[in-house]
Amino acid sequence: MRDEVSEDIPADDGDLLDSADPATRADEPDEPAWRAGIRGSHFGQVAVVIVAAFAIAIAAWWAVKPDDAGPAQAEIAVVTEVDVEGAGSAPVAGQTPPAFTATDLGSQEVVLDPQAMEGRPVWLMFVATWCTGCRTEMPDVQAAAAEYGDDVEVIVVYVGEDAAAVSAYSERVGNEFTQVPDRSQAISAAYGIMGVPSHFFIGADGVVQQVHVGLLTPAQMEESLRALTEIG
Amino acid sequence: MKQTDTQSAGSAQPPAAGRTGTATASRGSGAVDGLDDQAALSPGQMLKQIYAFFYNKTVGLVLILLAGLLGLLGAIFPQMPDSARVDPQAAEQWLEQVRPVFGGWTGILHTLGAFTMFTSVPFLVVMGLLAASILACTVHRLPVIWRAARHPRTRVTARFFDRARLRSHFTAPVSAADAFEIVCADARRHRLRVIVDERGPGHNAYLDRNYWAPFGTVFAHVAFVVVMAGFVVSSLTGFRDQQFTLTVGHPKDVGHGTALTAQANSFQDIYYEDGSPKDYVADLTLLDAGREVASQQVRVNTPLSYQGVMFHQSYFGVSAVMRVVDASGAQVLHDGVALEWTTADKIFNYGHTTLPDGTVMYVVEAASGQVGTGIEPGQVRVELYQGDATTPSAEAILDQGAPSVVGAYTLTFEREQQFTGMIVRRDPGTLIVWVGFGLLVIGICMTMFFRHRRIWVRVTEVDDGALVQMASPDRRDFGFSEFFTDMAVRLSGRMTRHAERTAADA
Numbered sequence: 001m002r003d004e005v006s007e008d009i010p011a012d013d014g015d016l017l018d019s020a021d022p023a024t025r026a027d028e029p030d031e032p033a034w035r036a037g038i039r040g041s042h043f044g045q046v047a048v049v050i051v052a053a054f055a056i057a058i059a060a061w062w063a064v065k066p067d068d069a070g071p072a073q074a075e076i077a078v079v080t081e082v083d084v085e086g087a088g089s090a091p092v093a094g095q096t097p098p099a100f101t102a103t104d105l106g107s108q109e110v111v112l113d114p115q116a117m118e119g120r121p122v123w124l125m126f127v128a129t130w131c132t133g134c135r136t137e138m139p140d141v142q143a144a145a146a147e148y149g150d151d152v153e154v155i156v157v158y159v160g161e162d163a164a165a166v167s168a169y170s171e172r173v174g175n176e177f178t179q180v181p182d183r184s185q186a187i188s189a190a191y192g193i194m195g196v197p198s199h200f201f202i203g204a205d206g207v208v209q210q211v212h213v214g215l216l217t218p219a220q221m222e223e224s225l226r227a228l229t230e231i232g
Numbered sequence: 233m234k235q236t237d238t239q240s241a242g243s244a245q246p247p248a249a250g251r252t253g254t255a256t257a258s259r260g261s262g263a264v265d266g267l268d269d270q271a272a273l274s275p276g277q278m279l280k281q282i283y284a285f286f287y288n289k290t291v292g293l294v295l296i297l298l299a300g301l302l303g304l305l306g307a308i309f310p311q312m313p314d315s316a317r318v319d320p321q322a323a324e325q326w327l328e329q330v331r332p333v334f335g336g337w338t339g340i341l342h343t344l345g346a347f348t349m350f351t352s353v354p355f356l357v358v359m360g361l362l363a364a365s366i367l368a369c370t371v372h373r374l375p376v377i378w379r380a381a382r383h384p385r386t387r388v389t390a391r392f393f394d395r396a397r398l399r400s401h402f403t404a405p406v407s408a409a410d411a412f413e414i415v416c417a418d419a420r421r422h423r424l425r426v427i428v429d430e431r432g433p434g435h436n437a438y439l440d441r442n443y444w445a446p447f448g449t450v451f452a453h454v455a456f457v458v459v460m461a462g463f464v465v466s467s468l469t470g471f472r473d474q475q476f477t478l479t480v481g482h483p484k485d486v487g488h489g490t491a492l493t494a495q496a497n498s499f500q501d502i503y504y505e506d507g508s509p510k511d512y513v514a515d516l517t518l519l520d521a522g523r524e525v526a527s528q529q530v531r532v533n534t535p536l537s538y539q540g541v542m543f544h545q546s547y548f549g550v551s552a553v554m555r556v557v558d559a560s561g562a563q564v565l566h567d568g569v570a571l572e573w574t575t576a577d578k579i580f581n582y583g584h585t586t587l588p589d590g591t592v593m594y595v596v597e598a599a600s601g602q603v604g605t606g607i608e609p610g611q612v613r614v615e616l617y618q619g620d621a622t623t624p625s626a627e628a629i630l631d632q633g634a635p636s637v638v639g640a641y642t643l644t645f646e647r648e649q650q651f652t653g654m655i656v657r658r659d660p661g662t663l664i665v666w667v668g669f670g671l672l673v674i675g676i677c678m679t680m681f682f683r684h685r686r687i688w689v690r691v692t693e694v695d696d697g698a699l700v701q702m703a704s705p706d707r708r709d710f711g712f713s714e715f716f717t718d719m720a721v722r723l724s725g726r727m728t729r730h731a732e733r734t735a736a737d738a
């Protein structure tokens with residue numbers, strides 16, 4: 001075998017033995033060993049890519065992450081849990097709700113008897129004065145009660161609160177519908193209340209039409225009351 | 233061949249400077265300190281030196297480490313929200329919040345940009361230099377890669393076949409011409425590019441596959457710059473308001489140089505029976521200069537988009553709707569104050585807004601479930617602050633619906649109302665960033681999964697037929713080693729069968 005060296009090829013052909021990267025062999029023949037090691041290692045290249053991708057991901061995260069500095073964000077309590085002793089299961093649509101007799105803020109007797117509705121549907125609510133969600137929807141309840149008061153009886157039951165607390169709140173905000181303090185929680189237990197506000201729309205036939213747990217928008221109130229009066 | 237050109241291109245020493253040095257040495261005199269040489273640099277030479285500086289890999293490495301260090305500092309120090317950065321008063325309030333942690337260093341750190349790291353001058357300068365370094369490296373490598381791909385070196389020395397990482401040789405009972413033809417045909421059949429070198433000795437060919445793969449490094453390098461450019465475009469021309477609160481029924485200007493006004497007509501949160509959230513829906517209407525331009529049910533994964541401005545549903549809560557009338561009887565505010573914050577003991581929720589004269593009004597109410605707090609149901613407490621004062625200039629507890637004079641204002645707490653908290657953003661650089669990530673993926677795939685494979689073949693006539701020599705300097709990964717070995721075995725077999733057929737025909 002004859003060994004030949006062409007005139008246009010350097011005698012040192014180590015450049016063809018160093019690397020698979022054409023740029024490297026032409027660019028930096030004196031490349032440091034550590035970098036050549038990384039270039040020459042599949043694992044090294046993958047590691048470099050992973051590190052670079054990780055760096056980009058960190059930068060991207062810091063660019064888009066929500067700010068966590070500053071005061072703590074208020075917890076949302078649109079539905080506030082209540083602990084009613086002896087609470088049964090809540091009536092659902094299609095069922096007959098429990099009957100009750102109570103006394104409202106004006107010392108008037110309030111009776112809800114599904115067997116004797118006298119053709120008047122009822123919007124029964126369970127709320128609390130200390131419940132932010134309940135208070136938030138109260139002006140809309142007031143407006144709806146004013147609009148549908150002739151056709152629907154609105155009864156608002158305050159879970160576990162006495163007449164004094166309810167009266168103070170009611171006078172402050174100007175509520176003008178039937179309000180029942182349920183200090184003993186007997187009514188709330190009968191209706192299986194676990195969270196306030198809770199809404200029961202009871203038809204003129206004494207059957208529950210709709211149940212909503214949580215805050216209602218004016219549109220939802222309108223829709224439920226219209227359905228109640230149309231069927232009733 | 234281009235070897236000489238390549239080496240000169242690869243030298244970080246400008247040719248002119250080299251010539252100057254040579255001339256100086258030949259004269260045997262000149263400035264020992266080299267200052268005259270520097271002074272003699274032409275603008276072109278200066279540019280070349282700057283270019284050489286930027287494509288120096290050590291410079292690139294230092295810049296990467298600097299960028300990483302600044303990024304780490306940005307991660308360690310709390311970062312001021314966008315909304316506070318553009319509002320001096322909000323910025324001051326934010327600094328007050330972090331002052332207990334950093335004490336006397338707060339002002340110094342703020343001046344140094346520690347709290348606004350990712351928009352600070354040092355960070356942007358380093359990122360700009362890094363982008364220039366990446367571009368210079370890319371531009372510097374591109375001709376080299378191009379030459380290697382389009383005009384590869386086809387000739388090697390004999391020693392190469394004895395020293396290459398992968399090598400094989402065998403003799404076959406066929407003529408050198410036939411053997412070489414079989415090699416080339418087999419290579420083409422297996423999708424290898426074949427470049428025949430007509431110069432001897434023997435028959436020589438250069439075979440390769442994926443000669444375009446090294447361009448993947450160019451794609452990957454450019455991708456970094458594109459991603460950086462995307463972030464810069466977004467930070468310079470976009471905005472991000474993470475606490476844009478809209479009280480239901482109360483329109484609010486978006487600001488940030490837009491003429492947009494947003495209004496939440498309603499907000500509804502729906503839950504599963506186990507109490508976990510099912511859906512949050514804000515019915516949003518958008519006005520541009522007073523004209524309705526969009527209306528949509530905005531959900532968490534269904535933002536409203538208008539002319540690049542995105543409205544994302546983020547959070548929700550309860551506002552105190554306040555009416556504020558100044559001493560002249562003019563209404564200066566009629567809007568909800570989002571009670572989006574809570575005190576450390578979680579007894580009170582509060583929010584604040586700034587009145588036109590700079591007075592900051594805080595509104596406080598008892599958190600849901602809290603009783604005996606001094607703020608009864610149907611009441612809020614308001615506190616007015618002037619400038620940077622930490623004690624209120626006036627405060628009062630307001631009954632719902634009852635106007636009260638507090639300081640220079642008549643305040644009315646009208647009602648509690650839902651608010652929806654939105655992230656409002658305009659990110660013109662988003663598309664650019666995605667393009668950058670796309671380039672990065674393409675570049676990585678090209679580099680990792682389509683390696684440039686090269687094989688040099690030499691076929692020479694020997695006494696008992698043809699000597700076939702194959703060699704490659706490429707890395708010994710399993711796939712290529714297997715391919716290389718299979719090729720050698722396959723070629724040997726083909727040549728043997730070819731010899732048998734030839735003998736049978738004869």
